[in-house]
Amino acid sequence: xxxxxxxxxxxSVVEKEDVTxxxxxxxxxxxxxxxxxxxxxxGELVFLIRRNSFDEQNEISGRYSxxxxxxxxxxxxxxxxxxxxxxxxxFCALSAYSKAAGNKLTFGGGTRVLVKP
Amino acid sequence: DTEVTQTPxxxxxxxxxxxxxxxxxxxxxxxxxWYKQKAKKPPELMFVxxxxxxxxxxxxxxxFSPECPNSSLLNLHLHALQPEDSALYLCASSHLQGSNQPxxxxxxxxxxxx
Numbered sequence: 211x212x213x214x215x216x217x218x219x220x221x222s223v224v225e226k227e228d229v230t231x232x233x234x235x236x237x238x239x240x241x242x243x244x245x246x247x248x249x250x251x252x253g254e255l256v257f258l259i260r261r262n263s264f265d266e267q268n269e270i271s272g273r274y275s276x277x278x279x280x281x282x283x284x285x286x287x288x289x290x291x292x293x294x295x296x297x298x299x300x301f302c303a304l305s306a307y308s309k310a311a312g313n314k315l316t317f318g319g320g321t322r323v324l325v326k327p
Numbered sequence: 328d329t330e331v332t333q334t335p336x337x338x339x340x341x342x343x344x345x346x347x348x349x350x351x352x353x354x355x356x357x358x359x360x361w362y363k364q365k366a367k368k369p370p371e372l373m374f375v376x377x378x379x380x381x382x383x384x385x386x387x388x389x390x391f392s393p394e395c396p397n398s399s400l401l402n403l404h405l406h407a408l409q410p411e412d413s414a415l416y417l418c419a420s421s422h423l424q425g426s427n428q429p430x431x432x433x434x435x436x437x438x439x440x441x
Contacts, residue, residue, distance in 0.1 A: 243427045253415055255370070255432040262427055301369055305427070314383070315430060317369035 212237045214304050216318035224326050229289045231321050233302030236283065239263075243305040244278065244285045245315070250298040258300075261285060292325045299323070330354055331433035333418050339439045342408060348436045350401040350418030359401040360430060361393060362417040370417055376401060377423070408440045 213236040223229050235244065246258040259271065261278045268277050273293075277286045289296055302318040331352045340346050350359065358377050362370035375383035376395040390412075392404040401418055415435045422428035 245429055247432075253417075253435040253437070255417065255419075257429040257431065260427065260429055314372060314375075315370075320367075320369055 212239075212304050212306060212316045214302055214316050214318035216302055216321050218321045219319070220322040220324070222324045222326065223292055225294060226291050229292050229296070229323055229325075231287045231300050231302070231323070233285045233287065233318055234283055235285065235302070235304045237304060237306060239306040241306070245303045245305065246276070246285075246287045247301045247303060248298045249301065249320070255301070259287070289323075292323075294325050294327055297323060297325045331418055331420055331431050333416075333433035333436050335436060336434065337437045337439075339441060340405070340408065341441050342410075345404070345406045347405065348403040348416055348418075348438075350403075350433060351399055352420040352431070353399055354420060354431065355398075356420035356431070357398060357423055358421045359395060360419040360421075361401070361403055362419065364415040364417055364435070374403075405438075410440050413438055413440045
């Protein structure tokens with residue numbers, strides 16, 4: 211069984227502060243993919259970043275960066291210099307494919323980020 | 328604007344009504360999904376269609392009936408729903424199952440059952 215845990219339920223910061231969201235996952239699969247999605251109040255889930263299980267290189271994309279550590283099963287996400295528009299719920303998700311279950315996303319519980327001006 | 332379009336955005340219905348939720352995408356994706364999301368909870372997978380065929384049904388009650396008329400459209404037919412079915416219903420699509428492609432989500436339909 212797969213499981214994704216986001217221990218932080220809510221984070222509140224002041225604009226321009228950095229925000230780091232924690233994500234810990236469990237899976238028995240050797241091949242899997244990890245995602246971060248953003249859900250603003252409008253409801254739509256917006257795909258942000260993806261990482262596969264074979265690539266532990268950490269990257270930066272604009273104000274977003276992520277830290278994938280397979281040894282600790284963690285996939286943390288950082289927003290640098292936060293802005294009010296970053297206020298949303300952020301979901302970490304694990305994807306794995308099996309012939310029986312198909313392609314399924316397992317979501318963490320989500321972390322609500324509130325950026326105050 | 329999202330590339331997955333869901334209609335209607337809001338729906339209020341009684342427990343005896345029959346209604347349908349619609350989802351459309353033109354990205355050439357051959358996998359389409361229905362999720363249910365309650366307030367302050369993550370999305371829960373309901374159904375997956377692959378090549379217009381139902382491949383996953385997560386033990387969803389029969390009062391929810393999915394339909395995939397073609398590769399661009401996905402419907403969710405609703406009948407005799409219960410108040411606990413009130414939620415945000417999200418549609419998503421992606422390239423072929425088994426790939427590492429992300430799922431693209433619509434804005435959702437906010438459903439209220441009276």
